[in-house]
Amino acid sequence: MATIGVNELVRLDGVALGYEGLVALRDVNLRIEPGELIGIVGPSGSGKTTLLRSLVGQTEIFAGDALLADDTRVGYVPQVETVDWNFPITVEQVALLGSWRTRRWLPWTSRSERNRARVVLRQLGIADLLHRPIRALSGGQQQRTFLARALIRSPDLLLLDEPTSGVDIKTRHEILHQLASLNHAGVTVVLTTHDLNGVASHLPRLIALGEETVLADGPPSEVLQPDVLERAYGQPMLVVRSGHETYVLPVPEEAPGAHEGEAIPAGEIEVIAGPDHDDA
Amino acid sequence: MLEPFEFGFMQRAMIAAALVGGVTAAVGVFVILRRLAYIGHGLAHSIFGGAVVSFTLGVNFFLGASIWGAFSVFLINQAARRRQIGGDAAIGIITTAAFAIGIAVISRARSFTRDFEAALFGEILGITAQDLWMTVAMVLLISIVLFLFWKQLVFITFDQDVATSYGIPVRWVEAIFSLVLAATVVAALQVLGVTLIAAALVIPPVVARMLTDSFPRMFLIAVVIGALTGFIGVYVSWFVDVSSGATVVLVQAAVFALTLLWGVIESRRGRSATRRAERLAGLERALND
Numbered sequence: 370m371a372t373i374g375v376n377e378l379v380r381l382d383g384v385a386l387g388y389e390g391l392v393a394l395r396d397v398n399l400r401i402e403p404g405e406l407i408g409i410v411g412p413s414g415s416g417k418t419t420l421l422r423s424l425v426g427q428t429e430i431f432a433g434d435a436l437l438a439d440d441t442r443v444g445y446v447p448q449v450e451t452v453d454w455n456f457p458i459t460v461e462q463v464a465l466l467g468s469w470r471t472r473r474w475l476p477w478t479s480r481s482e483r484n485r486a487r488v489v490l491r492q493l494g495i496a497d498l499l500h501r502p503i504r505a506l507s508g509g510q511q512q513r514t515f516l517a518r519a520l521i522r523s524p525d526l527l528l529l530d531e532p533t534s535g536v537d538i539k540t541r542h543e544i545l546h547q548l549a550s551l552n553h554a555g556v557t558v559v560l561t562t563h564d565l566n567g568v569a570s571h572l573p574r575l576i577a578l579g580e581e582t583v584l585a586d587g588p589p590s591e592v593l594q595p596d597v598l599e600r601a602y603g604q605p606m607l608v609v610r611s612g613h614e615t616y617v618l619p620v621p622e623e624a625p626g627a628h629e630g631e632a633i634p635a636g637e638i639e640v641i642a643g644p645d646h647d648d649a
Numbered sequence: 650m651l652e653p654f655e656f657g658f659m660q661r662a663m664i665a666a667a668l669v670g671g672v673t674a675a676v677g678v679f680v681i682l683r684r685l686a687y688i689g690h691g692l693a694h695s696i697f698g699g700a701v702v703s704f705t706l707g708v709n710f711f712l713g714a715s716i717w718g719a720f721s722v723f724l725i726n727q728a729a730r731r732r733q734i735g736g737d738a739a740i741g742i743i744t745t746a747a748f749a750i751g752i753a754v755i756s757r758a759r760s761f762t763r764d765f766e767a768a769l770f771g772e773i774l775g776i777t778a779q780d781l782w783m784t785v786a787m788v789l790l791i792s793i794v795l796f797l798f799w800k801q802l803v804f805i806t807f808d809q810d811v812a813t814s815y816g817i818p819v820r821w822v823e824a825i826f827s828l829v830l831a832a833t834v835v836a837a838l839q840v841l842g843v844t845l846i847a848a849a850l851v852i853p854p855v856v857a858r859m860l861t862d863s864f865p866r867m868f869l870i871a872v873v874i875g876a877l878t879g880f881i882g883v884y885v886s887w888f889v890d891v892s893s894g895a896t897v898v899l900v901q902a903a904v905f906a907l908t909l910l911w912g913v914i915e916s917r918r919g920r921s922a923t924r925r926a927e928r929l930a931g932l933e934r935a936l937n938d
Contacts (some may be wrong), residue, residue: 425814445814456682456807457862466807469800470816476799502862522815 371434378403378441378526378557379424384433386423392431393419396582401559403525406552408569409561410592411578412602417561418448420578421528424559437526444519446529449511454504460514461486461499467521489517493547509540516547527551529560533568541567565593570615577601589615653887661781662773663883666897668788669840670879674853674871675795676833679826681854682806687737688725689850691744692834693843695721698751700838705754711783711835718831721747726823771842771894773883780839787836794829798822803864840879841894849875852901856908878904 373380379401387393394416401407409417422428423435425445437443444467464486465478472479490496493513498506503514512532519527532548533541545568552558562568569575575592577585579601585592593615598606605620653659680689699717703710721743728739776784795802801822804812813819837846857870882897889896 422810422814427810427813443814445811447808447811451810452808453682457858457864457867458807459863462864463807466800466804467815469804473800474797476796500863504862518811 371436373436373438374400376402377436378405378438380434380436381423382434382436384423384435385431386419386428386435387431388419388428390429392581393428394578394581394583395432397433399576399583399586401526401557403557404552404555405557405559405574406549406572407559407574407576408572409559409576409578410563410565410569410601411584413563415578415601416581417563417578418530420576421530421559421561424526424528441526442522442524444522444524444527446512446515446519446527446532448530448534449508449515450534452503452511452515457502459500459502460490460495460506460510460517463503463514464490464517464521467518470522486517486521489520493517493520494543507540508536509544512536512540512544513547516544520551524556526557526559529558531562532560533562533564538567545571565617566615569593570617579603593617653884658774658776659883659887661776661778662893663880665776665781665784665840666773666879666883666893667876668784668879669837670849670853670882670897671872671876672788672791673833673837673846673849674857674875675868676791676830677850677854677875678857678868678871679802679806680830680850681858685736685740686847686851688722688740688744688830689834690847691725691740692718692721692830693838693846695744695747696831696834696838697843698747698749698754701751701754711787714835714838715828715832717747718834719828722827722831723824726827771838771840771845771892773840773893776839784836784839787832791829791832791836794825798825802826807864841897845894845898848898848901849879852898852905853878856901856905859908859912874901874904 371380371382377400379399381397381399384397384399385392385395386397397420409420411417419428423430424437425443426437461483465482468478468482468485471482487496487499490499493516495510495513495517498510498514503511506514516529516532519529527548529548532544536544541564548558548560560568560572570589570593573588575585575587575589576583577592577597584600585594585597590610593608595606595608598608598617602619607618607620609616609618653663677689680686696714696718699714699721700710702717703713706713724743725736725739728734728743729736734742801812801817804815804817805819805822809819833850834846837849841849853875854867854871856874857867860870861867878901879897882900883893885900886893886896891899
């Protein structure tokens with residue numbers, strides 16, 4: 370019987386997992402240490418959400434060992450697309466759902482719980498939306514509301530499913546900044562994303578899924594490689610590195626040699642506009 | 650105007666209708682937010698089957714019908730989990746099958762057909778003091794369960810997936826809710842009858858939903874509307890000489906129609922106010938230019 374290591378929060382050993390008897394991922398070996406910030410990437414249907422949900426015990430484990438360190442408090446933020454936006458509930462009421470365990474046999478919440486909710490909502494910059502129904506929120510505000518529900522229980526491990534999906538660039542930046550702050554405060558963060566350029570390339574560790582398994586696990590410089598991406602997405606991908614920035618682009622059919630992962634010839638990339646290109 | 654209050658059977662009927670109206674509305678809030686409005690209709694028919702079987706076996710009506718109803722909801726939940734079947738189809742199959750068992754038993758033993766006309770259409774004016782106490786006990790029991798499992802039920806109703814990951818024993822809470830729903834339908838059977846229970850489960854919560862965006866407020870409004878319309882429905886039935894169950898539902902339907910009308914008028918007012926504000930802003934811009 371496998372046991373979890375002292376410095377491990379999550380450990381998956383040779384795990385096969387899925388739903389309703391169907392295997393979605395197999396041979397998954399994974400270690401997550403406290404304080405990590407990890408992105409799970411891969412095409413639609415590659416098992417990103419399934420892997421995330423396996424960490425909160427919501428999938429079937431067909432083989433191997435899936436272990437979570439004892440007394441780990443997990444905060445889970447689902448995709449906003451799965452939420453019933455017509456449900457009559459306010460921002461404060463959503464946040465307070467996260468603290469259902471305290472005084473669980475009483476229907477009302479205590480003043481200290483409400484104060485805690487207000488502190489968390491203030492930290493996330495949505496304290497002024499306390500009594501607003503959730504259907505009246507913007508995409509970014511919705512994400513923050515569900516983040517508040519996860520944070521109100523002071524999680525050690527925060528799991529987010531596509532936290533930047535459907536939000537504009539500025540909001541995406543703000544959400545990532547908030548997640549980085551939480552991570553600096555000691556919260557282990559694992560998120561799924563389909564945004565390789567705007568999100569994944571900025572994370573310290575990536576897990577790439579494809580072909581029903583983990584194809585690569587490591588820093589973006591190791592994971593965002595043409596061969597890994599081609600296996601994951603089933604089509605050739607260009608990987609462009611410029612300083613600390615990495616960009617992934619689908620290969621146009623007429624780009625000769627690019628599918629082999631060769632560098633793009635100088636002069637083929639033009640920066641249209643930017644802060645250092647006033648003359649462009 | 651006070652004539653109906655002079656008779657014991659009317660007093661019992663009005664109290665029972667208010668209690669049952671309030672509790673069906675309370676449970677109905679969870680039912681409609683789970684988009685299971687159809688289950689009330691189906692379950693009432695299913696429990697009718699249970700009532701017939703209980704009568705035939707000589708088992709207490711409340712006990713037998715509650716167990717039958719809870720078992721039906723359990724089967725519906727199990728069947729609905731299979732993607733090939735789906736919730737609506739599961740309700741349709743299981744509740745009509747349970748109803749059909751009742752019809753089959755009746756057709757074999759025609760002697761008690763009249764008793765079950767009361768179950769089909771309600772016979773609130775025939776409620777005895779003992780029936781009323783039984784109804785009070787059922788309503789109290791349902792209220793206690795809703796009180797104790799409030800947080801869990803709200804979380805599951807809103808976001809079942811996340812509720813599981815936050816440690817709520819979803820299957821247990823769902824099973825308890827199934828029992829509560831079955832008990833509610835049983836309690837309402839004598840007051841409203843099989844054919845009208847679905848309306849009492851659905852109308853007050855829907856009206857409350859139209860009036861608020863806050864869950865606790867929606868719950869309170871639904872309970873008040875359910876209890877008041879129950880009471881008023883029986884009271885009015887004295888004067889109009891119409892079946893009490895039907896009058897209760899017609900009063901609820903009238904409240905629904907009025908709320909809908911009010912909503913339409915309000916939204917038109919809101920739209921014309923916005924148009925006026927836009928016109929004024931346009932004029933102001935033109936003047937400034």
